[in-house]
Amino acid sequence: MPSKTERRSNRPALSLHVPEPEARPGDEVDFSRIEIPAAGSVPRPDVSAPAADTHPLCFTLVRVLDEDGKATGPWDPRLDADTLRRMLKDMLTVRAFDERMFRAQRQGKTSFYMKSLGEEAVAVAAAHALDGEDMCFPTYRQQGLLVARGYPMVEMMNQIYSNRGDRLKGRQLPIMYSDKKKGFFSISGNLGTQYPQAVGWAMGSAIKGDSRIAAAWIGDGSTAEGDFHSAVTFAGVYRAPVILNVVNNQWAISSFSGIAGGELTTFAARAVGYGIAGLRVDGNDALAVYAATRWAADRARSNLGPTLIEMFTYRVEGHSTSDDPNAYRPQGAGRQWPLGDPIERLKRHLVGLGEWDDARHEALTAKVDAEVRAAQKEAEKQGTLVASTIDFPQDVRTMFEDVYEEMPWHLKEQQAQMVAELEAKKK
Amino acid sequence: MNMIQAINSAHHVMMERDDSTVALGEDVGFFGGVFRATEGLQKTYGRSRVFDTPISEGGIMGVAIGMATYGLRPIAEIQFADYIYPGFDQIVSEAARIRYRTAGEWCVPLTIRSPYGGGIFGGQTHSQSPEALFAHIAGITTVIPSNPHDAKGLLISAIESNDPVVFFEPKRIYNGPFDGFFDRPVTPWAKHEASEVPEGHYTVPIGKAAVVREGEQLTILAYGTMVHVALAAAEAAGIDAEVIDLRTIVPVDIEAIEQSVKKTGRCVVVHEATRTAGFGAELAALVQERCFYHLEAPVQRATGWDTPYPHSLEWAYFPGPIRLGTAFKQALED
Ligand SMILES: Cc1ncc(C[n+]2csc(CCOP(=O)(O)OP(=O)(O)O)c2C)c(N)n1
Numbered sequence: 001m002p003s004k005t006e007r008r009s010n011r012p013a014l015s016l017h018v019p020e021p022e023a024r025p026g027d028e029v030d031f032s033r034i035e036i037p038a039a040g041s042v043p044r045p046d047v048s049a050p051a052a053d054t055h056p057l058c059f060t061l062v063r064v065l066d067e068d069g070k071a072t073g074p075w076d077p078r079l080d081a082d083t084l085r086r087m088l089k090d091m092l093t094v095r096a097f098d099e100r101m102f103r104a105q106r107q108g109k110t111s112f113y114m115k116s117l118g119e120e121a122v123a124v125a126a127a128h129a130l131d132g133e134d135m136c137f138p139t140y141r142q143q144g145l146l147v148a149r150g151y152p153m154v155e156m157m158n159q160i161y162s163n164r165g166d167r168l169k170g171r172q173l174p175i176m177y178s179d180k181k182k183g184f185f186s187i188s189g190n191l192g193t194q195y196p197q198a199v200g201w202a203m204g205s206a207i208k209g210d211s212r213i214a215a216a217w218i219g220d221g222s223t224a225e226g227d228f229h230s231a232v233t234f235a236g237v238y239r240a241p242v243i244l245n246v247v248n249n250q251w252a253i254s255s256f257s258g259i260a261g262g263e264l265t266t267f268a269a270r271a272v273g274y275g276i277a278g279l280r281v282d283g284n285d286a287l288a289v290y291a292a293t294r295w296a297a298d299r300a301r302s303n304l305g306p307t308l309i310e311m312f313t314y315r316v317e318g319h320s321t322s323d324d325p326n327a328y329r330p331q332g333a334g335r336q337w338p339l340g341d342p343i344e345r346l347k348r349h350l351v352g353l354g355e356w357d358d359a360r361h362e363a364l365t366a367k368v369d370a371e372v373r374a375a376q377k378e379a380e381k382q383g384t385l386v387a388s389t390i391d392f393p394q395d396v397r398t399m400f401e402d403v404y405e406e407m408p409w410h411l412k413e414q415q416a417q418m419v420a421e422l423e424a425k426k427k
Numbered sequence: 428m429n430m431i432q433a434i435n436s437a438h439h440v441m442m443e444r445d446d447s448t449v450a451l452g453e454d455v456g457f458f459g460g461v462f463r464a465t466e467g468l469q470k471t472y473g474r475s476r477v478f479d480t481p482i483s484e485g486g487i488m489g490v491a492i493g494m495a496t497y498g499l500r501p502i503a504e505i506q507f508a509d510y511i512y513p514g515f516d517q518i519v520s521e522a523a524r525i526r527y528r529t530a531g532e533w534c535v536p537l538t539i540r541s542p543y544g545g546g547i548f549g550g551q552t553h554s555q556s557p558e559a560l561f562a563h564i565a566g567i568t569t570v571i572p573s574n575p576h577d578a579k580g581l582l583i584s585a586i587e588s589n590d591p592v593v594f595f596e597p598k599r600i601y602n603g604p605f606d607g608f609f610d611r612p613v614t615p616w617a618k619h620e621a622s623e624v625p626e627g628h629y630t631v632p633i634g635k636a637a638v639v640r641e642g643e644q645l646t647i648l649a650y651g652t653m654v655h656v657a658l659a660a661a662e663a664a665g666i667d668a669e670v671i672d673l674r675t676i677v678p679v680d681i682e683a684i685e686q687s688v689k690k691t692g693r694c695v696v697v698h699e700a701t702r703t704a705g706f707g708a709e710l711a712a713l714v715q716e717r718c719f720y721h722l723e724a725p726v727q728r729a730t731g732w733d734t735p736y737p738h739s740l741e742w743a744y745f746p747g748p749i750r751l752g753t754a755f756k757q758a759l760e761d
Contacts, residue, residue: 135497169530178529185496186529190520196486197521200493207449207475207499214493226513230486237481402531403565405589408634408678 019258021329029330031338039066039285040073047298051277051305058268058278061312064287069348077129077291081355087128087286088350090148091120091343092365096372097143097153101160101174104376105321109384110160110174116141118316118334121286121342122247123217124148129293130215137185137198137216140175141247149182153372157379163393165382169401170394174385192218192225195244199235202242202300213300215243215293220267221252224260228270232308236274239305243296246270246308247283249315254328268310276306283313284339286346314339396422428624429616431601433575434464434540437582438502440628442472445500448586450477452487452504452540461506462542462601484510488517488539495535496525500586508543508595509555522591523566537591538582543571544652544699545731545741546599554736556651556700561593562677562709568592569676570633573654574604574621577674580631588633597651605652607659607748636680638687642669645758646687648696648710650676653746657697660751666759676706684710685717692723693758697746702730727754 007013022030042062045053064075071078079087098115105113116123123144130136136145146156158165160174168178178186185201188194198216205212218228223246235242246267250257257263271278277299281292289311296307316334318325325333350356383393400407400415407415428436442448450465456479459466469477480487484505491503505511511518522535545554561569568590572578578596585592599605603613604621616622640658644667649657654672661668669687673679688694694714696707711726729751731744 137493167530167532168528171530172528176528178532180529180532186525186533188521188528190516193489193517193521196489196517197493197496200490200495201497202493203490204494204497204499207494208447208497226485227489227517230481230483230489233481233483234486234490238478402527402529404568405526405534409681410678 019256019263021256021258023330023333025326025328025330027330029333029336031336034338036338037061037063039063040076042073042075044074044295047295047302048304051271051275054277054279055272058271058280058310059266061280061282062288062292063282063285064291065285065345065349069345069352071287071349075288075291077287077294079287079290081350081353083128084346084350084355087124087290088343088346089364089368090124090127090144091286091346092368093147093372094120094124094144095343096369097147097156100372100376101157102321104160104384109380110162111385112174112321113160114140114175114320115317116143118337118341119247119249119283119313120144121289121346122245122283122311122313125286125289126215126245126293129290130297131212133183133212134297135183135185135198135201135212135214137194137201137214138187139194139217139219139247140187141219142217143175143177146177146179146182146184149184151179151182151184153375154378157375158382161379161382161384163379163383163385165379166393169398191222192227195227195231196234198244199231199240199242202240203234203238206238206241211301213241213243213297215245217245217247219252220246220248220250220257220262221255221260223267223270232270232274232276235306236276239303241300241303242306243293243300244306244308246310247313248310249313251315251319251325251329253319253323266310268308271308276308278308280310280312282339283311284337284342284345286342287349312339428575428622429602430572430575430578430596431462431464433579433624434582434596435466436624436626437579437586438465438468439471441500441583441586442468442476444628446476447498448476448500448502449494450502450504451480451491453480453482453506455479455504460504462598464540465504484512484514485517488514488522491537492517492522492525492535495537496533500536500538502538502540502586505539505541507549507553508541508557509552511541511557515560518561518567518591518593519564523564526590527566534589535591536589538585538594539591540582540594540596542598542601543595544597544599545736545745546605546652548738548741549736550738551735554741556595556698556731558595558676559700559704559706562706566591567677568633569595570674571595571597571650571676572674573597573600573651573672574619575616575624576621577631577637579624580629581633581674583628584630584633587630592633595651599652600655604655607656607663609742609747631674634675634678634680636674636683637672638669638683639672640668640670642667642691644668644691645693645695645755646671646691648673648684648694650674650698653697653699656747657751660748660755663748664752664755666755668755679710679713681713681717684714688714688718689721692721694718694722695727695729695751695754695758697729697751697754699731699746701733702728703733705730724758724760727758729754
C-alpha cells in the first residue's frame with residue numbers, strides 16, 4: 001500500500017527490518033545456520049593473556065567433547081572420573097527435580113515453575129569450576145548451582161510450595177530461591193538487575209582485599225536491558241573480579257535471539273566493545289563450560305579482571321509452565337539441537353573412559369529419582385501452595401516484617417488492622 | 428559550617444570510623460563532586476574507597492547494591508535528583524526489597540545522596556523534587572535535612588542504617604538558608620544558629636521531626652528549603668504559626684504532627700514538588716484521618732505547580748511567601 005507519508009519520489013522507500021527465525025510452527029526445523037567448529041579446534045590463551053587475545057574466541061565455540069564423547073584439545077580440563085560422575089549426578093538431579101516440580105505445578109500444588117531442560121551443564125559445570133565461597137548472581141534457570149552446591153532439595157521445594165517451611169516466608173515466586181551461605185543471591189523477577197549487583201559485589205570483594213569472586217548469569221533476551229550494559233561497563237572500568245555469563249538458549253519466551261541483537265553478532269562479542277575478555281562456549285558440553293569458567297575464575301582471582309562468557313545452548317522446553325513453545329517454533333525443535341543433550345554427552349564421555357556404563361547410569365537415574373521423590377514427600381508435609389483459603393501457610397503478621405530493619409509506626413498500625421480484619425472474617 | 432561542609436564532615440566521620448564505608452558517583456573522587464560534598468575524601472581514604480563512576484545511574488545503583496550486599500556501606504551520589512530516574516528501578520525493585528524478599532537474610536545498607544529542588548536556575552532537569560516517588564516505595568527511608576546541623580547528624584544516621592536511605596539535599600540552601608525573599612543574597616549559614624555543627628560523630632535520629640518555631644494559631648508542615656520559606660512567610664504574615672521540620676518523610680513523625688495540629692487546629696502543608704499526588708497529599712490525609720475533630724478549617728497545600736520546572740520563570744514556580752500567605756489566610760479564615 002502506498003504510504004501517505006510524503007517522500008521524495010526519486011528516493012527509494014525505506015523499509016523496516018524485523019528479525020525472524022529460520023523456522024516457525026509447521027516448518028521443518030532448520031539449524032543449518034549454526035556453525036559448529038570441531039571440538040578441540042579453538043586455541044586456549046593463557047589466563048594472563050591480554051583481553052584482546054580472546055576476542056577471536058568470541059566468534060567461534062570453545063568445545064571439548066567431540067561427537068564420540070572424547071575430550072580433545074587445549075581446553076580439556078582433564079577432570080578425574082569422580083568429578084565427572086558428580087557432575088553427571090548433579091545434572092541428572094536437576095532434570096529429575098525439574099520434572100517432578102513441573103508435574104507438581106500441573107497438579108495445582110504450586111503456581112509456577114521453570115525448567116532448565118537441555119541447559120543443565122551451564123549451571124552445574126560452572127558450580128563445579130567455581131569455589132564454594134564465590135557468590136553467584138543467577139537467573140531462574142540456574143537451579144543447578146544450588147543442586148551442585150549440595151543445597152537440600154527439601155528447602156528448594158518448600159520455597160516452590162510457599163509452604164510453612166519456606167524460609168522466604170512465602171514472599172517470592174516459586175524458583176526465586178535465595179541462600180547466602182550457599183553463595184546464591186536472591187533472584188529478582190526484574191530481568192537483568194542482578195548483573196550490576198554482581199559487579200558491585202565483586203568490586204566490594206576487591207575493595208576489601210578479599211579473595212572471593214562473583215559470577216552472574218543473564219539470558220540472551222535480557223542482555224538488551226540497560227543493566228547489562230552498565231554492568232559490563234563497570235566490570236571493565238574497575239577490572240572487577242567477576243564472571244559475566246550470557247546463557248544464549250536462543251529464546252526469550254517467544255522471541256528468538258535475533259530480537260535481542262543476536263542476528264548481527266554473537267553475545268560473546270559484546271565483550272569486544274568493552275575491552276574485556278570474552279569466550280563463546282558450547283553450553284551443552286559440560287567440560288567446555290567447566291574449562292571456560294575455570295579460566296575466567298583464575299583470571300578474576302589473579303586481578304586480571306572480568307570475562308564475558310556466552311554459553312551457547314538451546315531451551316528444549318517451554319519458557320515456563322505458562323508457555324507453549326509449539327505456538328512459535330517448530331514442534332520438537334529442541335530435540336534436534338545439533339549440539340546434543342548435555343547429559344548424554346557427558347555420559348558417553350564417561351563410558352568412553354571406561355568409567356561408566358548403561359547399568360550404572362540406569363541405577364543412578366533411579367537413585368536420583370528416588371531422592372527427588374523422597375524430598376517432595378518431605379516438603380509436602382509442610383504443605384503446598386493452595387489458593388483461596390484464609391488458612392494461610394505463613395502467619396499473616398510476617399507480611400509486615402523485613403520491610404525495614406525495625407518496623408515503623410505505619411506498618412505496625414497496618415499490621416494490627418490486618419489482624420483485626422482476619423479476626424472479623426473468622427466470625 | 429555550611430551544609431556542604433557538614434555533609435563532607437559526615438563522610439569524614441564515617442569513613443574514618445568504618446573502613447567498610449565507601450563513596451562513589453559521577454565526579455565524586457578526584458574533583459570531590461560538582462557541589463564539592465566529597466572534597467578531599469579520595470586524598471584521605473584512597474581511590475578504592477572514594478571513586479568516580481561512569482555516567483550510568485543504573486550502574487551506580489546496581490553496583491552500590493551489590494557492594495552493600497557484600498557488606499560495605501556505600502554512599503552513592505546521584506549528581507542531581509533529576510537523574511535518579513535511570514537508577515530508579517534498581518532502587519525501587521531491588522534496594523527497597525532485598526531485605527523483604529530474602530526474609531532478612533540480606534540487607535542493603537546503602538545511602539543515596541542527591542541534591543534536589545529548585546532555586547538555582549537549574550531549569551527543568553536540575554530542579555526537581557522527586558521525594559514523593561520514594562515515599563511511595565515500601566522499604567525506602569526518605570530523609571531531607573533543612574540545615575547543616577541536621578544534615579550531618581541525619582547523614583550519619585543514614586550511613587549507619589542497615590536499610591537503604593534516599594537522602595535529598597536541598598541544594599538551594601547548601602551555602603545559606605533561603606529566607607523567603609528573592610531580592611537579596613542568601614545569608615550564609617555561619618550567621619544562623621542552626622549552623623552550629625559539632626565536630627566528630629553525632630546523630631540526628633531518622634523519623635523524628637523538629638519543632639523549629641512554636642506557635643498557637645496554625646501548624647505548618649515543611650521540610651528542606653521550605654522550612655525557611657515557611658519561617659519567613661509566617662514572619663511576614665505576622666501569624667503565630669508553629670513550624671514543624673519533618674526531617675524524614677518516611678517514616679514521618681506522626682506524633683509531632685498530631686500533637687501540633689491538635690493544639691493549633693489548623694494546618695498548612697508545603698513543599699516545592701508538584702502538587703498532585705505530592706507528599707503534601709499524604710500529610711493532608713494523615714492530618715484529616717487523625718485530627719479531623721480538632722480541625723477548624725480544611726488542610727491547605729502550598730506547593731510547586733503541576734508543570735515541569737521552568738528555567739526563567741522559576742521564581743513564579745517556587746512556592747514563596749505569597750503562595751504560603753494565601754494558604755495561611757485560607758486556613759485561618761474558615
Ligand atoms: C524487566 C522485565 N521485563 C520483562 C519480564 C518478563 N519476562 C520474564 S522472562 C522473559 C524472557 C527472558 O528471556 P531470556 O533473558 O532470554 O532468558 P531465558 O528465559 O531464555 O532463560 C521476559 C520477557 C521480566 N521478568 N522483567
